[in-house]
Amino acid sequence: ETGVTQSPTHLIKTRGQQVTLRCSSQSGHNTVSWYQQALGQGPQFIFQYYREEENGRGNFPPRFSGLQFPNYSSELNVNALELDDSALYLCASRGRQGNEQFFGPGTRLTVL
């Protein structure tokens, strides 16, 4: 177990709706990253948060946004959902020492 949890496990939304995904990291893991993994592909970096501020962003539009909270939890928000947003969304956290990232089990989002 990585100590990283995500909720919900599965989610079905319709095009145009908004969604919030949640992640909880281990105590002391003050860096969290979010990734999108389409079926049959490797994870794609969305953004990272460090001490509650965005600290790097991949090639994703502004309708993908996030928050990080002092209690080591974080959120990924996606507005105006599109069919191509259907994917497994993963969060990963890193502790104060070491460069390894530990992933949660993911939230599978289906957009109809």
Add this chain to the structure above:
Amino acid sequence: QKEVEQDPGPLSVPEGAIVSLNCTYSNSAFQYFMWYRQYSRKGPELLMYTYSSGNKEDGRFTAQVDKSSKYISLFIRDSQPSDSATYLCAMSANFGNEKLTFGTGTRLTIIP
């Protein structure tokens, strides 16, 4: 051209065989190299983590990095049916840089 190329397979080998998984990359800034194992409908699990060129061994797993050729490998000795999963290579440029760039993953099946 993708920054990281990985043969998606699928790859099937008999139990007990040695498995070789490979990735090539184009970004010479990559310094940190990782191998993740991902079971179906689960998050990636960190297997091996190496810095710069060289070999690293952990039980039945050996990771090799050749930065001059921009080529990394993962070897699995005495393969077991429980090793059946998708193997993802990932890499990053800087310590603490959370943007991991992944390959597409190789789907591996170990046949009993």
